[in-house]
Amino acid sequence: MNVFVLFPLFDEKIHRKKDPWQIPLHLFRLGHEVKILAYQKNNSDPITSRVDGIEIVRVKPNLLHLLFYLIKNSRNIDCIISYFGNWITLLSGISFKLKKRKGVFVIKMDTDGSYAIKEKNLFRLFYKYFTHLLFPFFVDLIIVESPQARNRILKRYWWLENKIIVLPNGVDTDTYKELEKSIKRPKRSSKKRIILFVGDVIPRKGVDLLIKAFSQLEKEYPNYIVKIVGDVKADPTYKKFLDKLIQSERISKKVIFLGRIGEKELIKEFHKAEIFCLPSRSEGFSIVLIEAMYFGKAIVASNVGASQFVLERGKAGLIFEKDDLNDLIFKLRLLMKSDRLRKFLGKKAHERCIKYFNWSRIVEKLDSYIRKIRQSYEVR
Known part of the structure; x- marks a missing residue:
């Protein structure tokens, strides 16, 4: 044909x-x-x-x-x-x-x-x-x-x-399988647990919301840090705003901007992370959300775009109300305090990805x- x-x-x-x-x-x-x-x-x-x-x-x-x-x-x-x-x-x-x-x-x-x-x-x-x-x-x-x-x-x-x-x-699971063969899988550290965000650093993606939520939780869970992967030059004004926010909350050492990274490096970051957070204010059908599912991450995402459908209305990941800081804090806390819940949701997410999003x-x-x-x- x-x-x-x-x-x-x-x-x-x-x-x-x-x-x-x-x-x-x-x-x-x-x-x-x-x-x-x-x-x-x-x-x-x-x-x-x-x-x-x-x-x-x-x-x-x-x-x-x-x-x-x-x-x-x-x-x-x-x-x-x-x-x-x-x-x-x-x-x-x-x-x-x-x-x-x-x-x-x-x-x-x-x-x-x-x-x-x-x-x-x-x-x-x-x-x-x-x-x-x-x-x-x-x-x-x-x-x-x-x-x-x-x-x-x-x-x-x-x-x-x-x-x-x-x-x-x-997601192209065949390509990921081939890439993973050439990558030495990094070990997760219990001393440094990671909340990962992947996407352009722009207001629509809600990175400021994640930083504000993390600033309320970092003393309660001092072994956690936030890693932000994505284009930091997409909106310079917004990046300056985030830098000031991080400084004012005194969490500069715990929020790391990695910028754009290659595919193999991104896979490594997924493997290192405990939690994947997508706090978008608007979204279409997020590919990175499905990628996080493929790598078995415990997910918390805002209820925009197709996230309700992708995460099976909370069965394969936690969903919070868009722009609701308290709801995001509550959902992040649930994941940060429970190894069992993270593993359960990560397993559910991976299984759903392989079955429906392959x-x-x-x-x-x-x-x-x-x-x-x-x-x-x-x-x-």
């Missing part, structure tokens, strides 16, 4: 762990011919390149160039997977289905399940009703990342119920859905 993944802003470095790369990679591993269609980032970008067996085709950053390429090559395409619901998705789907009626058109949605632009003017109002009329005719499958996202879509587009499936994001299994399900749709076209 020839599969095209349509993601105009695709970047090999940014999306390496995310679905725009992982879905094509695992479809390729299942034996399909896979291409990613994207815009050129600059004039020096090659028109075509190949990474891990997948061909990346880049066209000039213009919708007409993209549509022309799809129309020209549609007869050689069996399935298109397009990301998000916008004019590119809409026109690409129509163009493809007009040229190849038996081709399969799939839309991959983001966590919030939104694929119609909010109606703020006549143009967007037109777009809304245009999509209402056309989506049922040219869309074969809509993928959302959580049951909550599916419910949000169905409130507005109830007639698409039979076309919407839930397939979450995941890219190999996720893409096998997607492949099965696409094959069934193709078979249904063949018998018509």
Whole structure:
């Protein structure tokens, strides 16, 4: 099967762990011919390149160039997977289905399940009703990342119920297994227990909330420290605010910023940590949350994005109310004082990750859905 993944802003470095790369990679591993269609980032970008067996085709950053390429090559395409619901998705789907009626058109949605632009003017109002009329005719499958996202879509587009499936994001467990073979697993120290955060150091990620909570607990649990992994230059003003906060709370020796680190170093930090904390104020479908689950960490995360679904509403990790400092302190204290609870939740998290958030299994399900749709076209 020839599969095209349509993601105009695709970047090999940014999306390496995310679905725009992982879905094509695992479809390729299942034996399909896979291409990613994207815009050129600059004039020096090659028109075509190949990474891990997948061909990346880049066209000039213009919708007409993209549509022309799809129309020209549609007869050689069996399935298109397009990301998000916008004019590119809409026109690409129509163009493809007009040229190849038996081709399969799939839309991959983001966590919030939104694929119609909010109606703020006549143009967007037109777009809304245009999509209402056309989506049922040219869309074969809509993928959302959580049951909550599916419910949000169905409130507005109830007639698409039979076309919407839930397939979450995941981690590439095969890659992690290979990386771990080349890494000497560090031993945890009972004298220095670690609470780990991974992500850009920006207000949306709520690092200040973690620091404030830790400052209330560090005297009670003096053997704990906080390690923060992520881009400290993403928001210099926020970083200065955090530095002042740390100094005012007199915990400078117990909060360590590691900055950006490589994949192997990140794996080592996961192994060293006792607790993983994700105190985000807003979040999509957090990949790092699933990574923490894979490494069997006891997790405490805010109730934003897909965390309720990912952590099975508190069964595979503790969940606190967004921006509620007292709730975060309470949940962290539960984990910091109980080895037994940390081990129990870490085991639950790992088991759930392997069962539900493993890219190999996720893409096998997607492949099965696409094959069934193709078979249904063949018998018509």
